[in-house]
Amino acid sequence: xxxxxxxxxxxxxxxxxxxxxxxxxxxxxxxxxxxxxxxxxxxxxxxxxxxxxxxxxxxxxxxxxxxxxxxxxxxxxxxxxxxxxxxxxxxxxxxxxxxxxxxxxxxxxxxxxxxxxxxxxxxxxxxxxxxxxxxxxxxxxxxxxxxxxxxxxxxxxxxxxxxxxxxxxxxxxxxxxxxxxxxxxxxxxxxxxxxxxxxxxxxxxxxxxxxxxxxxxxxxxxxxxxxxxxxxxxxxxxxxxxxxxxxxxxxxxxxxxxxxxxxxxxxxxxxxxxxxxxxxxxxxxxxxxxxxxxxxxxxxxxxxxxxxxxxxxxxxxxxxxxxxxxxxxxxxxxxxxxxxxxxxxxxxxxxxxxxxxxxxxxxxxxxxxxxxxxx
Numbered sequence: 517x518x519x520x521x522x523x524x525x526x527x528x529x530x531x532x533x534x535x536x537x538x539x540x541x542x543x544x545x546x547x548x549x550x551x552x553x554x555x556x557x558x559x560x561x562x563x564x565x566x567x568x569x570x571x572x573x574x575x576x577x578x579x580x581x582x583x584x585x586x587x588x589x590x591x592x593x594x595x596x597x598x599x600x601x602x603x604x605x606x607x608x609x610x611x612x613x614x615x616x617x618x619x620x621x622x623x624x625x626x627x628x629x630x631x632x633x634x635x636x637x638x639x640x641x642x643x644x645x646x647x648x649x650x651x652x653x654x655x656x657x658x659x660x661x662x663x664x665x666x667x668x669x670x671x672x673x674x675x676x677x678x679x680x681x682x683x684x685x686x687x688x689x690x691x692x693x694x695x696x697x698x699x700x701x702x703x704x705x706x707x708x709x710x711x712x713x714x715x716x717x718x719x720x721x722x723x724x725x726x727x728x729x730x731x732x733x734x735x736x737x738x739x740x741x742x743x744x745x746x747x748x749x750x751x752x753x754x755x756x757x758x759x760x761x762x763x764x765x766x767x768x769x770x771x772x773x774x775x776x777x778x779x780x781x782x783x784x785x786x787x788x789x790x791x792x793x794x795x796x797x798x799x800x801x802x803x804x805x806x807x808x809x810x811x812x813x814x815x816x817x818x819x820x821x822x823x824x825x826x827x828x829x830x831x832x833x834x835x836x837x838x839x840x841x842x843x844x845x846x847x848x849x850x851x852x853x854x855x856x857x858x859x860x861x862x863x864x865x866x867x868x869x870x871x872x873x874x875x876x877x878x879x880x881x882x883x884x885x886x887x888x889x890x891x
Contacts, residue, residue: 530601531600532597532598538552539670542674552590552594553594557590561586564581565868582745587675594667603634606633606656607627614633615647629646639668640665677738678741685746685753686748688732689754689758700761702760702761702763702768703765703831703835706765706768707832718769722784725788732795736799740802743799744866744867756863759795759859762788762792763796765788768828770786770789772832772841776840777840789852797812815858824857825850
């Protein structure tokens with residue numbers, strides 16, 4: 517091979533390395549996404565949301581298709597680069613270093629033939645009508661086939677992980693809806709048992725939710741694509757109302773624990789607070805600007821956070837008038853209230869949740885609340 521042939525060889529292997537490296541990072545480095553996968557997924561989601569903002573019917577179906585489509589596009593991008601890279605390697609030598617069936621004229625073979633050979637070899641089909649004649653390209657054919665088989669195996673593993681993680685996230689969302697009587701109201705989750713169950717029962721419910729939140733946190737950490745993108749046609753499965761309800765439940769538990777007769781709830785309230793705060797930080801680190809993520813790490817409560825806590829306090833008192841609750845909440849409550857406000861507004865700017873969600877899920881930011889027709 518001459519200098520240009522070797523140059524093509526190096527460039528082709530670099531393209532193959534880009535595809536395999538991005539795939540390896542995304543699939544096997546569980547808390548990180550490859551740059552190519554991230555770009556494809558974010559672009560697909562932004563396009564989906566842009567279309568959803570401009571239509572009133574079929575939004576839910578459109579958004580529910582975004583996750584599978586972006587995964588399909590990601591896999592297609594990896595495979596395309598992989599095949600293209602080996603095509604660039606083979607192309608300069610397709611006439612000299614390969615044998616063909618009698619019906620194929622070697623002198624007329626070119627890029628398309630190299631692409632065809634790379635595709636059938638990389639996908640392990642190996643028709644044999646074009647086959648390597650030199651030791652170097654025989655070894656490359658073996659390597660390409662082996663890597664292709666590994667890619668398909670890794671892809672199946674990745675898809676199964678996404679399906680399993682999505683099921684765990686949806687299970688927590690369904691549990692939240694069930695424990696709030698279908699309202700998705702975090703205060704209702706805590707207040708529903710007042711006068712019916714004792715504090716030990718409420719602690720067990722809160723602790724079970726905390727454990728489930730930790731599981732979902734690990735899912736979000738390992739599979740960032742599940743943080744925002746994978747949606748069901750069932751709105752109760754969406755992460756926004758689930759995360760908001762859990763944060764409100766933690767705040768309500770904090771306030772309830774300020775009553776002397778419910779002090780034993782303090783630890784469970786704090787653990788649920790810590791769990792949901794960690795989920796916010798994981799999502800924020802992955803998707804939000806540094807400035808917004810810094811506000812989640814070091815919250816600076818505002819007057820509206822105190823107003824929000826006072827509203828939660830009023831609702832708890834309406835549910836059980838005999839309670840003696842602090843008027844504005846303490847430091848943990850204010851910090852979580854601030855995180856919830858910052859998190860939900862930043863999340864809405866990415867997901868258009870206030871447009872897509874049914875109106876029965878209200879945002880605290882009234883300016884973002886829009887009546888939505890799901891279609």
